[in-house]
Amino acid sequence: MAFATLAAAVQVSALEAISDREMSEINGQAFIKVDATSYNQGTGDWAGQYEFTKVNLGLDIETLTTADTLKVGEFERTAYQDGTVPVLNDDRTIIYDANGNPVVHEADIIINDFALGRVENYRNAAEATIDPFMIRDPYIELAYKVEDGVRRVAGVRIGFAQAQGWLSGEIVSLTGRFQGEIRGLVATVYEQNCNSWLDSFNCLELSLAQSTEIYTQIDLLDASNGSGTAGNGEAYLKRASWAGVPNGRSFESDDSGLIASLIPTLTVADDCEVTGTPACFRTTIYQSIYVGQEGVGFEEGGAASGAFLSLQTEAVPWEDLxxxxSADRVLTERGAYLNMSQYAGPGGGEDVRYPLYLDLYTATNGQERVATCVGQLKGC
Known part of the structure; x- marks a missing residue:
């Protein structure tokens, strides 16, 4: 009986050839597309001939993913070499080992209790629902360096054409570009620094501008001095664990009038402070980050573009997607690299968006973790 059933199934599922005419009437899209490109316009460490093979997966993915630890790029680094940032205490002082050397994190990227997506109504298993992390057109790309006719693998990256949703975790160490925008009313800055407008001339000016909306960009930082740049020719900071407003950057305002015009002068960041308000924060205080624009649908332009995670054995100039x-190349160096930076919105190349948006209160006080498990917040 079982044999007869199997035979019938095979007969029904048998493949049959179709004619060229029938084939011409069929439309479809390839599930996998492979692109091959080359690049030789780099200078310095990125000079030479590069070849890239990109495997595009034509998929729309909705996922809830959890992991105890995401750790990439685990090898020895030395503080203040290649842009490597030392580990700091909460008071921003450098931690030294027994030999008197500044301590650095053990890997380029370390995120504990990593998760994509969230669980709503997590305390009630019967009513719990998944709010997935959404991904469109993921890809895997290999980079090759060609020298003297020899082609060797120089790096690999995994990325998404578009992504939107909650990313959660204890962000211990980050290497690469991690950008966001903080926005809010001057009243928040005034309330955190001034008891009254009589405290100082700055407080007087801030009190007059309390209803003015201000904004600025945040980046990874070396919080020991408030610097947002690696220096010495390096492209970016490695193993940073603080983010905020780097030295010399100020808030801006789109409002008009004399008071609004003074905002850039009143809010210049210096050594992790803006008008007395802390401007550098541990990345661990942001337990959950919404990638893209919350409240804007995926199809309506709420998704972020250009995000990727890569690993290089040497310098690689990845295509900026x-x-x-201004997009050209993302210049990465040896080790792991996370790219979560500015991207173009639905309006095109001048419509600058950020993968991370924070209000002034959240920027200074942190974001609590959303639930990523049924019955508990984390540790599924």
Whole structure:
């Protein structure tokens, strides 16, 4: 009986050839597309001939993913070499080992209790629902360096054409570009620094501008001095664990009038402070980050573009897929690299968006973790 059933199934499922005419009437899209490109316009460490093979997966993915630890790029680094940042205490002082050397994190990227997506109504298993992390057109790309006719693998990256949703975890160490925008009313800065407008001339000016909306960009930082740049020619900071407003950057305002015009002068960051308000924060205080624009649908332009995670054995100039008018190459160096930076919105290359948006209160006080398990917040 079982044999007869199997035979019938095979007969029904048998493949049959179709004619060229029938084939011409069929439309479809490849599930996998492979692109091959080359690049030789780099200078310095990125000079030479590069070849890239990109495997595009034509998929729309909705996922809830959890992991105890995401750790990439685990090898020895030395503080203040190649842009490596030392580990700091909460008071921003450098931690030294027994030999008197500044301590650095053990890997380029370390995120504990990593998760994509969230669980709503997590305390009630019967009513719990998944709010997935959404991904469109993921890809895997290999980079090759060609020298003297020899082609060797120089790096690999995994990325998404578009992504939106909650990313959660204890962000211990980050290497690469991690950008966001903080926005809010001057009243928040005034309330955190001034008891009254009589405290100082700055407080007087801030009190007059309390209803003015201000904004600025945040980046990874070396919080020991408030610097947001690696220096010594390096492209970016490695193993950073603080983010905020780097030295010399100020808040801006789109409002008009004399008071609004003074905002850039009143809010210049210096050594992790803006008008007395802390401007550098441990990345661990942001337990959950919304990638993209919360409240805007995926199809309506709420998804972020250009995000990727890569690992290089040497310098690699990856193609910048942010869509911005200024997009060219993302210059990565040896080790792991996380790219969560500016990208173009639905308006095109001049429509600058950020993968991370924070209000002034959240920027200074942190974001609590959303639930990523049924019955508990984390540790599924």
């Amino acid at each position: 942010s869509g911005l008018d």
